[in-house]
Amino acid sequence: ETGVTQSPTHLIKTRGQQVTLRCSSQSGHNTVSWYQQALGQGPQFIFQYYREEENGRGNFPPRFSGLQFPNYSSELNVNALELDDSALYLCASSLEQGANYGYTFGSGTRLTVV
Amino acid sequence: AQSVTQLDSQVPVFEEAPVELRCNYSSSVSVYLFWYVQYPNQGLQLLLKYLSGSTLVKGINGFEAEFNKSQTSFHLRKPSVHISDTAEYFCAVRRNNNDMRFGAGTRLTVKP
Numbered sequence: 001e002t003g004v005t006q007s008p009t010h011l012i013k014t015r016g017q018q019v020t021l022r023c024s025s026q027s028g029h030n031t032v033s034w035y036q037q038a039l040g041q042g043p044q045f046i047f048q049y050y051r052e053e054e055n056g057r058g059n060f061p062p063r064f065s066g067l068q069f070p071n072y073s074s075e076l077n078v079n080a081l082e083l084d085d086s087a088l089y090l091c092a093s094s095l096e097q098g099a100n101y102g103y104t105f106g107s108g109t110r111l112t113v114v
Numbered sequence: 115a116q117s118v119t120q121l122d123s124q125v126p127v128f129e130e131a132p133v134e135l136r137c138n139y140s141s142s143v144s145v146y147l148f149w150y151v152q153y154p155n156q157g158l159q160l161l162l163k164y165l166s167g168s169t170l171v172k173g174i175n176g177f178e179a180e181f182n183k184s185q186t187s188f189h190l191r192k193p194s195v196h197i198s199d200t201a202e203y204f205c206a207v208r209r210n211n212n213d214m215r216f217g218a219g220t221r222l223t224v225k226p
Contacts, residue, residue, distance in 0.1 A: 004157070033213065033214070035216075040218075040219075041218055041219070042118075042120075042204055042216035042217050042218045042219050043158070043204070043216045044216075045213040045214065045215065048213060056213050058213060090157055090158065092157075092158075100146065100165050102148075102160050102163060103158075103160070103214065105150075105157035105158040105159070106157050107155070107156050107157045108156075108157050
């Protein structure tokens with residue numbers, strides 16, 4: 001079975017620009033969660049999608065938005081980039097949204113905002 | 115709301131020594147508990163999880179953790195570490211269908 005694939009692996013953007021990060025879920029997984037991991041910190045929950053609907057959101061401003069497609073792949077969009085948005089962005093998929101289902105994480109996209 | 119505290123930001127240890135990485139959580143309701151490991155430039159890999167039942171949970175790579183409800187702790191242990199165990203370890207808690215919350219991480223460094 002394939003794991004979670006994220007693209008691109010690295011990205012450099014200028015403050016004020018917009019960025020789209022992509023995630024292909026593990027085969028059969030219908031739930032995807034996005035996390036932001038700043039350097040030296042634990043992952044912070046951005047939002048979760050379950051069967052194409054947003055299913056929960058962390059403490060992130062509206063300029064962080066997402067989509068989940070019928071094949072359960074997902075996008076994270078960030079508008080008006082700020083320097084503090086520099087981080088590793090992790091995508092995690094799971095078979096269902098229930099807490100007893102484990103997450104499979106991708107290797108992340110390293111975003112640098114200059 | 116639930117939160118997770120990892121009591122040690124860094125733990126240096128010699129090869130073949132035992133190690134314990136400490137994790138405490140706060141939640142007014144039942145939660146599910148997890149430990150993840152992150153190697154450099156990689157995503158997170160699940161080590162073990164506690165959902166219910168026996169409070170001693172065994173995971174991959176020889177790690178185990180014990181759920182202690184009265185102390186709201188979920189400490190990770192390994193009786194004998196290897197150089198390859200050097201990594202960042204994250205404790206996480208999840209309540210029902212809500213999001214998973216992570217601690218700040220513990221950097222385990224195994225020295226020869």
